[in-house]
Amino acid sequence: MDLRPAPEAEEFRARVRAFLAEHLPADWPGIGALPTDDAAAFVTSWRRTLYENGLLGLAWPTEYGGGGMTKLEQVVLVEECARAMVPLGPASDTVTVKMVGNTLLKWGTEEQKRRFLPRILSGEDTWCQGFSEPNAGSDLAGLSTRAALEGGEWVIDGQKIWTSFATHANWIFVLARTDPTVPKHRGISFLLCPMETPGVEVRPIRMLTGGSEFNEVFFDGARIPEGNVVGPVHGGWAVAMSLLGHERGEEAALNPIMFRHEYDRLVALARDHGRIDEPLIRARLAWCYERVEIMRLLGLRILTQYLRDGDLGPAASISKLYWSEYHQVAANLAMEIMGVAGLVPAGHVPPRAYRTDDPGAPNSTASWEHVWMLNAASGTVYAGTSQVQRNILGESILGLPKEPSTA
Numbered sequence: 001m002d003l004r005p006a007p008e009a010e011e012f013r014a015r016v017r018a019f020l021a022e023h024l025p026a027d028w029p030g031i032g033a034l035p036t037d038d039a040a041a042f043v044t045s046w047r048r049t050l051y052e053n054g055l056l057g058l059a060w061p062t063e064y065g066g067g068g069m070t071k072l073e074q075v076v077l078v079e080e081c082a083r084a085m086v087p088l089g090p091a092s093d094t095v096t097v098k099m100v101g102n103t104l105l106k107w108g109t110e111e112q113k114r115r116f117l118p119r120i121l122s123g124e125d126t127w128c129q130g131f132s133e134p135n136a137g138s139d140l141a142g143l144s145t146r147a148a149l150e151g152g153e154w155v156i157d158g159q160k161i162w163t164s165f166a167t168h169a170n171w172i173f174v175l176a177r178t179d180p181t182v183p184k185h186r187g188i189s190f191l192l193c194p195m196e197t198p199g200v201e202v203r204p205i206r207m208l209t210g211g212s213e214f215n216e217v218f219f220d221g222a223r224i225p226e227g228n229v230v231g232p233v234h235g236g237w238a239v240a241m242s243l244l245g246h247e248r249g250e251e252a253a254l255n256p257i258m259f260r261h262e263y264d265r266l267v268a269l270a271r272d273h274g275r276i277d278e279p280l281i282r283a284r285l286a287w288c289y290e291r292v293e294i295m296r297l298l299g300l301r302i303l304t305q306y307l308r309d310g311d312l313g314p315a316a317s318i319s320k321l322y323w324s325e326y327h328q329v330a331a332n333l334a335m336e337i338m339g340v341a342g343l344v345p346a347g348h349v350p351p352r353a354y355r356t357d358d359p360g361a362p363n364s365t366a367s368w369e370h371v372w373m374l375n376a377a378s379g380t381v382y383a384g385t386s387q388v389q390r391n392i393l394g395e396s397i398l399g400l401p402k403e404p405s406t407a
């Protein structure tokens, strides 16, 4: 682990701070303090400001619209924006920029990179992720959506589920079985499909909360050009795995800052509810503090590896497991501190909660209920469940025997 700040990073940090000071209002309260509509409008215009100043896709080559800098500068940018309480973009950029953008950069043909990457940065294209199916979640390789070549086009048939952002994305990347005769991991391709393709239908899933963040996406003879495949035909599993591991390095920089903001809110909550002097509450707050500090040190270790090797391998699973399990305990503590008051959600509702409420948000029962029920609870499921992360760590780090395979 390298705890020393690199000189080139500090130089770039000063530039980012000057940029933030120039573009944010002097009394900027943090994105969390804005009402819902204002927050949405701010995120859209802020993304454009970053784009126009060459700060989106900072580590991507300039020929694809990127900033031509390194991962080190990208990490510094993420840190400084988190400290200044501004997001880099909307939540859908996780799928659009980090997932598919970085995957195209690694696996795309020259033509695909030139076609898609500039549109991703400019915001012309928004993507969604067509991986999970009703019978293929953790066992993703068991997917049954099929695609067959017919007259120079892939014809896709099947169903995806839990597709976030599908209602406003204009593209979806789809894992489809293109060779059913070989073992399951070997007959899958990674396809790119416009959402407006005839035969693609999105059906929003109404959630318990009344919202419909998730969707089902149906493919009924949807035809896309043969060239819309990323990586080798039938070799999409490796492409999918590299997509799932992308950019955890940024996450390692972001997590300790974000969860530290949240921890401060948690202490304020205990104070507001008159429980700050209770020994059991204090002990649990101390546990949370310690965990956020460990997250910071873990983050530094992960970042050192990320900057040295370019990707993380199993360290991505350590990070995911650590923050998602910590967050459930912290959110649960908030609900216990509020007691019966927590059963009546009131006050500020997070306009754009990403993992936790945005920094700068006023403490409210509605905010914590949202964080607890919608974000913390789902954190150990999306991007691979905790059990799956433990399987990965058991096999790849501890050298435990592999799970029995059925294919």
Ligand SMILES: Cc1cc2nc3c(=O)[nH]c(=O)nc-3n(C[C@H](O)[C@H](O)[C@H](O)COP(=O)(O)OP(=O)(O)OC[C@H]3O[C@@H](n4cnc5c(N)ncnc54)[C@H](O)[C@@H]3O)c2cc1C
Binding pocket: 128, 129, 130, 131, 132, 133, 134, 136, 137, 138, 139, 161, 162, 163, 164, 165, 378, 381, 382, 383, 384, 385, 386, 387, 388, 391, 403
């Ligand atoms: C907020 C959120 C957003 C999402 N967005 C998307 C999206 O945009 N696109 C997309 O494709 N998917 C998305 N998903 C789906 C997500 O990837 C899956 O929910 C996840 O992979 C788990 O799959 P599953 O729900 O089918 O559960 P299952 O795989 O059926 O698992 C059920 C339980 O069994 C356990 N289990 C399964 N296999 C094993 C094993 N081998 N060893 C030990 N335990 C095991 C699991 O850990 C879990 O506890 C999203 C999910 C959430 C919660």
